[in-house]
Amino acid sequence: MLLTKYDVAQRVSSTAAAKLLSTAAPTKRKLAAVAGLLMSCKTGAPFSPLFVRSLYDNIKAGQDWDQSLSLSPEAISDLKWIIDCLHRYNGRILKKKLRQHGLLIDVDSSEFSHAAKVFDLATGEFLSELTAQYPVHLQGTSSTLREATGISLLASKAFDLYTEACMLKHCYLRIHVRNDNQSAVGNFQQMKAGSLELLHPVHEFYELCMERDVQPTFEWLPRTSQPIQAVDAASKRLDPTDIRLTNNSFDSIVTRRFNLNNPVMERVATILGRQHWGLPTTDVFASVNNNRAPIFFTKGYDQNTAGIDAYAQPWPVFRNNILQLYWIFLGPVTDQLPAIRKLTEERCDAIFIAPTRTTAPWLGSLRALPIVDTIKLNYRAGLYEAGPSAPPEWNTKPPVVPLTAYFISWL
Template identity: 25%
Template sequence: MLKQAIPGCEPEDFLLGKEPHPVQFPNHHSTEKHAGYVRQEVQKAIDMGVIARWTPEMGSPTVVNGLRVVESKGGRKLRLCMNPMYPNLFMKIPPVKYETIADVCGFVQEGDWLFTTDDTSGYWNLLLHPSMYPIAAFELSGEIFYFRAMAFGFAPACWVYTLLKQELLRPLRTLSWDLAYLIDDLLSAARSEPEAQFGARLLVRLLTALGFTLGAAKCQLRPAHQARFLGFIVDAEKQALKVPEDKVQGLVALVVGLETQVGAGEPISYRQVAQVAGKIMAMSPAVSLAPLHARVVGQALVGKAAWDAALPDPSMFLQRARIFLSLLELKNGRTWWAKPSPTRLRAVGDASELGFGGLLPDGELGAASSFYVPFTPDQARRMMAGDFSSTEREVSAMGVCLKWIEASRPELTMSSTIQYQTDSQSAMFCVLGMKGAAPCLRAVDELLCWCAERDLELEVVWYPRESNFQEAADALSKHPDLTQWQLRAEVFDSLWMEPCLGGRQPTVDAFADERSTKLPKFYSPTWSPNSAGIDAFAQPWGGPDQLLYINPPFQLMGRVVRKIRDEQANCVLVTPIWPRWWMVTLNRMPVRARHRLPHSGLFECPKGAGGTPMVKSPRYAVEALYIIWD
C-alpha cells in the first residue's frame, strides 16, 4: 500500500515512531465502478453528521485513507468502507472475548419465546475524539472529508462497540434477562410469549432512546419459538441449531456453479476451494461433521502455489462437496442439552503390527465376542514401508471393530451408542477433534461417515494398556499433567469454614484427576485409576447428602451452571466474575454465601513426584459461591 501511494519510498520509514506519518492513499477501483452509490452514501453520512468536509482551519490531515466498496451476496449488497490499514498499525487494540452462538445454547430452554434485534450503522453512534480526525480523512472527487464517528475498518471498532453494548446490557442481565449479543446482533429468550413481547417492546424503546437505529427488516420483534441469529436458526422447541435454507441453497449453487465450470473445461482455483471449505466449516455449530468435511475439502489446498492458481484435479474436491450436501439434506440441525442416550454397548479394540483385534467385554455375542482381522495386502505393504502410523492403525481398528459388530448383529449398530475403548490418546483426539495428518484424517472420515449413515453415536474413551481390556502398556499416566490447575491447599481448606455449611464436608471433587484431586472421591475427564466416574457431566450431582466441590475449566462454566440448576446440586462453586449469561442463572439460585478468593498465587499445578508445584495468579477476579438447595 505504501509503495503504491508513494512510489520509491521505504515502507519501514513510515512504520517508525508512535504516530502515523503524513500519507495519502488512493481509492480502490471499486469506488469508480459504484460511483453513484459512493456519492449517495457519503451524502447520507454528511446529512447525519457522521462525515464532514475538511476545512482549511483544521490544517492538513495526516492520513488520507482510501475508500473501497465491498460486494457481497453476488453483488446484490454493497458496503462503503474506508481502508485505515496504515493508521491501524499504530493503534493499541485490547483483547476482548466475544459472545458466540454457543452462548445461546446455554440459556435457551425448551419452549422459550425468542426475539432478536439488529442495529443499523451502529458504529455511527460512536463519535470520534477530535484528535482522531487527522487520521480519519479520505478524498472523493478532489475534496477531502473526514469521519466524525467511528468508521467501519478502524481496528478498535468492534472492541469499542462490544464494550458499549456490554455496559448497556449489564443492567438487563442483572434483572435476569436471558440474552446474547455479538456487536450489533442480539437475541433474547423468555419463558412466555407475553414476557417476550414486553421484553421486545422495552428493548426497542431503550435502544432507540439511546440513539441506536434498528434495521426493521433484520429484527424479529414478534416472539416465536424460532429465530435467526448469527447465521443460524435457533429452535427453542427442538433445542437445536439449524443452517438456514438460504445458506444451504447458497452452498448448493456454489458447488453447482463449480461443477458447471469444470464441465465447460474451465479450471477451479485454490481460492474457490477455500471458499467452499470456509462455508462448510461455518456450518459446524449446526452440523457435527462439518469440520471433518471442511478439512477433507481443504486437503486440496495442500501445496498450493498461489490462491488464484488452478487446482490440478478438482474431481475429488467436488465429490467431497457433494457428499456434504447429501449429508446436509439428511441431517440439518444439531441439538444441545439433549439427554444423553445410555451406552448400549461397550467395545474394546487394538491394532498391532499384524492386524486388528477386539472384543465385547459384556459378551453380547456369546462365545463369538472377540475377533482378529489381519491387515489387507495394501495395509501390510504400507506397514512394511513405514507408511502406516500407529495413530492411523488405531483409528482403522475402530472402523474394523464396528463393522465386525454390524456383521454379527446389525441391530447393535443402528441408532445406538457404542463406547469404544482405546489405549491410544492420539487416536482419541484425532477422532474427537476430526483432524490430523492426511492419512489419519481419511481414516477418521471413513469412520465417522460410516457412523452417520447408521445414526450411530460413537464415544471414544482412553484406557491404559495395563487395564483388563487392553493388551499393551501405555505410560501416559506416569507423566505429570501440566494443564490441571487447582486451588492452593490453604485456600481450599479455608472454603469449609463457612458458617452456612453447618460443618458439612465435601463429598466429591467434580473436576480433577489422580494428581490434582482434593478429595478421596473425584470425577475425572478420562480414565484414572481411582476415579469414581469419567466425565463429570455424565455423573449424578443431586441428592441431599451430596456436597460437591466444583472447580471446573472456566470455559465449561455454562454447562456447569446448567447442570447445577437442573439437578439442584448442593455445591461450593469456584467461578470467575465474568459478565456472561450464566451469571443470570447463578443469581436465581440459592447462593447462601460468596467469598472473593485471594488473587496472588491462587492456583497451583503439581510438577510430579518430588517437584515444587508451579503457582499462578488469574487474570481476573475469582469467587467461591455456596449453593445450598436444601
C-alpha cells in the first residue's frame, strides 16, 4: 500500500517523539524539532493547546539552543498519548470521503442529566433513546464541559449497543453527532480543548474512534431546532425514584439487630453468621449519585453501573460464591408491585424499603414474601433526600410519607 505524505509525517514524528522520551533532559533544539513535526500533522493527533503552550515555554526558556531542558511529568504523559494516537490513527481522520453507514446521534445535557436520541445514519430510522446522569462534580460546571462529557459518554454507549450489529453488514462506520453547544462541537471537530479537564472527554471519544475504526463527524444545530428540542426534553425528564435515605437512616437499618428470642430470626442470624441486618451487596434501583452498595443497577448509563434497568438484570442469590443482600428503595411515591414481583421471581434476600400503608394494591404481595423483621421509619426531616433529577420542589418540600423497612430472606 502506498503511503501518503500524512502517513510519512506521522510515522516520522511519532518515532522522533518516542526517541525524545528516552532522554530525560532533551536539548532545546531537539524539542523544537519534535514540536515542529507534531504541529505539521496536528490533524492526525489531538492534543491540548496547554501542551503546545508548555512546549513553547520550554523552548523559549534560556538562550542556548543546545541547553538541556527537563520535561514535566504532564508533558511526558501528553507526548506518550500523542505518539499512541499517531501510531494507531495513521491519518485516517484526514479521509475526506464520508462513510454512508453508521449512527446519527443528537445529544443534549441539561441541569439534570445527559440524553441522546440515536438514529440509523443511512435510513434515519429511530433506534433508541439513551440517558445518563452526570456525577456531582459536574454540577455547576460550564455547559461546554457538560455537553462534551455527554457526547463522549453517550456516543460510547451507542457504539456498544449498535455497532456490533452494524459491523455484520458494513465494514466502515461513521458516527455523526449533533449538538447545540458551539464550543463543544468545535473542540471535537478540531480535536482540542482549552483545559485539561475538557480534554478528557475529547480524548476518550477519539480513543473509541481509533479502537473501532469509526469515522466521526459533527454538526452544530441551534437550540430552537426540532432535533435539539426533542433531546432537550428527554434530558430534563424528572425521575421520582431519584431519592435516597440519608446516611443516618441507612445506618439505623443496616445495624438493626435480630431478636434472637424469636426462633425465625435466630435461625436466619445463625445461617448468615451475624446478628444484625448487615450491609447490602447490590443496590438494584440506584443512580450515579445514589447507590448504597458496591454493585448497583441504574436507569441510565454510567461507567460504574453493573447493568441498565434492574428489571432486565438477573438478581442471583449468590454472586462469586457470596450470598447477596439486595437493597430495594423505589422512593415514597412509586408503585412497588413490579419490584415485589421481581423479588418473588428471583427469590433472593433483600432489604425492601416501602411506604407505610394499611391498604395498597401491592401490600398483599409484599406480605406474602418471607419477612423476617421490620423497622418502622416515621417521617421526619432528614429521613430521605432528593437527587438532581427528582422533582425540584422535593428539595424544599419533600413528600411526607413514613416508610417501613422489611428484611426478607428465603433461607
